[in-house]
Amino acid sequence: MLSNKSNENTGTLAQALRIRKEREKSYRERALKLFPKLCGRCGREFSGKRLRELTVHHKDHNHDNNPPDGSNWELLCIYCHENEHSRDQVADAYATDLVGESLDDNLKHNPFEGLADLIKKYENNRE
Numbered sequence: 001m002l003s004n005k006s007n008e009n010t011g012t013l014a015q016a017l018r019i020r021k022e023r024e025k026s027y028r029e030r031a032l033k034l035f036p037k038l039c040g041r042c043g044r045e046f047s048g049k050r051l052r053e054l055t056v057h058h059k060d061h062n063h064d065n066n067p068p069d070g071s072n073w074e075l076l077c078i079y080c081h082e083n084e085h086s087r088d089q090v091a092d093a094y095a096t097d098l099v100g101e102s103l104d105d106n107l108k109h110n111p112f113e114g115l116a117d118l119i120k121k122y123e124n125n126r127e
């Protein structure tokens with residue numbers, strides 16, 4: 001009974017993945033028809049087998065946003081595509097760094113100051 005249920009779930013997941021893959025294939029094909037087959041960053045042209053290296057980037061990073069006019073798509077080669085996304089990660093890391101700096105400022109004060117007071121109070125109450 002249990003195994004039946006998990007098989008059902010696996011089937012649904014596989015189906016969802018298949019639909020997603022098919023949809024990705026179809027918007028890639030549409031994008032390749034709409035745009036010249038070159039990378040929007042480095043400008044390299046792709047044809048034949050190397051066309052596999054040309055991927056569809058979603059400008060708003062939402063893969064479900066696929067307007068038929070292609071306004072959310074950009075053709076990028078796999079290298080520039082990865083670059084495009086790692087730039088976001090760098091921006092995130094930079095923001096985290098700023099948070100880290102303010103934490104450092106806080107550490108200049110004795111972080112145990114308040115704790116020592118609390119322990120003192122606790123001990124005084126016991127006496």
Ligand SMILES: [Zn+2]
Nearest residue numbers: 039042077080
């Ligand atoms: Zn490129």
Ligand SMILES: [Zn+2]
Nearest residue numbers: 056057058081
């Ligand atoms: Zn992308």
